[in-house]
Amino acid sequence: MTTYKRPLELLEGDSLVKICAPMVRYSKLPFRTLVRKYDCDIAFTPMIVSESFNQSIKARHSDFTTNSGDRPLIVQFAASQAKDFADAAEIVVPYADGVDLNCGCPQKCVTIFN
Structure with missing residues (x-):
């Protein structure tokens, strides 16, 4: 049972x-918990590289944590292959209210996808 407004309802x-x-490095669960105490309506995870997220349980546990108070939540992925993005989205869908594909980050680890 949803006890929070979904992103589209809020918007x-x-x-x-x-x-x-x-x-x-800042948008992990402890930071999101803090900003929600100051009435943040929607929070994003830090960018997660979908290829490593899909391949490694250790990467999943390191990159993505949440709890029942961490909603609504948008999970952001970087991906160079559509299948990697889709597979990663399927993993987080039970725990998130949306996914975001990072298309504009200047970080070196992201620009190497081009």
């Missing part, structure tokens, strides 16, 4: 929606 309302964008 369709008349109220200001406060969103915490993904930030490298």
Whole structure:
């Protein structure tokens, strides 16, 4: 049972929606928990490289943690292959309210995908 408003419900309302964008090394669960205490409506995970996320349980446990109070949540992925992105999205779908494909990050690890 959902006890929070989903992202589209928030965005369709008349109220200001406060969103915490993904930030490298900062947007993990403890930080998201903190910003939610200050009325953040939607939070993003840090960017997760979908290829390693799919291949390694250790990477999954390191890169993605959440809890019942961490909603609504958008999980951000970087991917050079559509299948990697889709497979990673399928893994997190039970725990998230959306996925985001990072298409504009200047980080070296992201620009090597081009």
